[in-house]
Amino acid sequence: MEDLAFGLIVAITLGSAFMVVQGKQLLYSAIALLFTLFGVAGLYIFMWADFMAGVQIVIYIGGILVLLIFGIMLTNKITSVNISHTSLQRGAGVLVALSVLSFLVVMIGRTPWLEKTALEPAQTADGIGMLLMMEYLLPFEVASLLLLGALIGAAMLSRSVD
């Protein structure tokens, strides 16, 4: 039963990811990305990262994806000719992607992974909060600085010329 669900989630993830890069229309790619992100969140749950799954859905889908769709809307030229969304580099791109994939697959297959058994925690939010505040405080603060910088930068970039 679990395996079936797992398989389904994986299929959604990978299938949507494929649709993201192959979609003829940009909006289709965006919707496919939506489903991919959902699938990834599901995978997180299988990996006992419940908090992360939540974060994923809220920030990634609710923030980033929406932003992307806004961008799509803003940059949509209705009167423009429907240009194909794939470039002339397709052949090379396939080649590179496949070679990287094959390399990775071979490496992953060859490496004798050392797995440690663990207990499923009741929830992970505690643990993550603790780590954030104690061990990873500096990266946390820097991350907020980063967000500030991104905010200001984005605002600067998108203002109209005065």
Place this chain on the structure above:
Amino acid sequence: MDSLQTYLFISAILFSLGLYGVITRRNGIAVLMGIELILNSANINFIAFARFGGMNLSGQVFALFVIIMAAAEAAVALAIIINIFNNLQTVNIDEAQQLKL
């Protein structure tokens, strides 16, 4: 089925798909989507290692940071793309060729 290797395979596939999308797609926003795929695959890797490495939550923290960074980057990137759109009247990144010899 539920082994580290499986997740690693999934992440690898996502990674190469994202790479393909980055290289190939003409539209700037589509490139951004590819980047998001790559980031997600990295995230899966982190979470998987966190799970199979004795439930070390550092992995998840790291994944959190990645998401934060991805958000920031997406915002800035979109600002740039909108700027390009305003200047060049196109989102086709092939048209942004001012650095060509």
Place this chain on the structure above:
Amino acid sequence: MTGDMLINYALAILFLPLLSFIILILAGKRLPRQGDWVAIGSVLITLVLSLAMFGSMLLSHDPGFSHEASIDWMDLGAFRIEMGFLIDNITIVMLLVVALISTMTHVFSIKYMEGDIRYSRYYAYLGLFTFSMNGIVLANNLFSLYICWELVGVSSYLLIGHWFEKDSAADAGKKAFLTNRVSDIGLFIGVMLIFTALGTFNYGEIFQGVAQGDIAGTLLTLAGIGLFIGAIGKSAQFPLHIWLPDAMEGPTPVSALMHAATMVAAGVFLSVRLFPIFTSEVLLFIAYVGGFTAIFAATIAITQNDIKKVLAYSTVSQLGYMILAVGTGAYIAGFFHLVTHAMFKACLFYGSGSVIHAMHHTLQKKHDHDTDPQDMRNMGGLKSKMPVTHWTMVVAALAISGVPLFSGFLSKDAILAGTLAFGAHHPQHFLLPIFGFGAALITAFYMFRLIFMTFHNEPKFPELYDDIHESPKEMTFPLVLLSTLSIFIFYTLPYFNPLSDHGWFMELVKAKDSMVPGNPSAHEIAEGMHHSHTATMILSVLLAALGIFLSWSVYLKKRISADAWAEKLTPYYNLSLNKYFFDENYDKYLYQPLLRLAERISFIDWDLYDKYFINGFGRVTKWLSFLTGRTDYDGLDQTIVDGLGRSISKAGSSLKEVQTGRLQNYMLFALFGVVIILIFQSF
């Protein structure tokens, strides 16, 4: 005189004229009087030295005297050529003859060639000739003889063509040289046959070789004929006599020196020297050639009107006599006749020169350029105006006709005795004495015809006659000297018998035995001559008298009309006057076919070989060079050199394409690199 002294004198005699030639050729025009004193001085010294040698010969009175000296000219071990001098009595007499006649010519030419445009060159060439002639006389081997033989031919060519502005003179010079060249082939073959068989050129060694039988039979006969053919050309015997009459185009002193006395005598001299190696077949051949020439040339001389042509044919005829003598075995008689002939023939030529000079002068004063000064029909009655010339020529004419009390009688007599003896011994060769005696009759006839037509009767052109005067003493002195020497006494001393040729000459110049086994010895020949001597003398005197009488009748007393006889015998007259059409026939049957052959060969060479073969080479080369040019320009330059540039430029512009300005391209390239690194890492 010791042998060494003789050799030194011989060297001086030989090389002084050569020195004079070199000086005059290089600096002649700049010397005072154009340098004739250089030539005359050198030849006078030669004369003095020859006289000294002659005197020594008389004093030592040794008939068998012979001195030889040679140096190695080329020594290659197995192949040696020596050159040197052979001085015996024959040499000394001949040297004296050459020196005397040469000196006389030099003196005569002072006045005869006065004002000539190439005065110094004339004397230079005379020096060259004297040198070459002495070279022939002094040679002790066939090799240096051949060298000097050719040199004499060259001098003859140069001197005959002295007035080369005249086409006829230039052609005559060429004709002389070429005819001699033809005969020299025979001489060369003869010399080389002997050398191949015996390995030496030296006379003495050759004689030894023949005596030992190292060369005999057909080979020796062929060699002898080859050597004699050289004499045929040089001494103008039939059939190569054609050049001598034409050689009269040269100045008369030259004709006297070369074509009467010395050069043409070289052939006789050679035959005399080489007599011991001639087989009986060769001797027979020689006799017939000489005999036939003697009578045949005489028949031409009786109709000629040019004074010099008469003398030219007379020379051919007299040379025939000498050759006939050699052939019948009486070769010393032939040599004797050579010496006496040199004296009286030179005198006759000088005399004719004197007459021509006077005629020329007069015609020039009258601005008459049409009358031929050499045609006897334009002369006449010069006896009173030019007495010295007249009487000296009469003396010489008497000598040549064989009248007793003159030298010619003695020498001709000896020859005729020889022919008669030969005819008696070999009755089948009866023609030879007939030739000899017949020629004697005709000789007397035409010689006095010349005298009567030139000096007697009435002058043809009285207006010319008034201005004619005797020639200057430089010209009359040789005449007097030579005519004096034509008197018998100078050859018979210390004896005074005019009818016998016994004297210093016959005592000192002795015949040698033939080296060919089986030939009659000198003694046998002399015996035969002795027996026929009386009959000869009587017959020859009778014939001489008859000849002179006939000539006197026709030309002086005019009792018999020459023209009437000429008309009666028109075909023969024409043949004789036109010298039997020899030149015309040679031209038709020899020269023209050869010229046509030459033309055809030239066509093959010029139009076929040159055009196609040689030019073909040229074209191939041009084509090759065009190819290499193309290779260089198009191939090397364009393709490699320029191509390198172009390909680099193209590579550059291709590489330029990498800078697309597109982000994704750059990323792709980077990823390619990563992939490659990954692949390398994994293996």
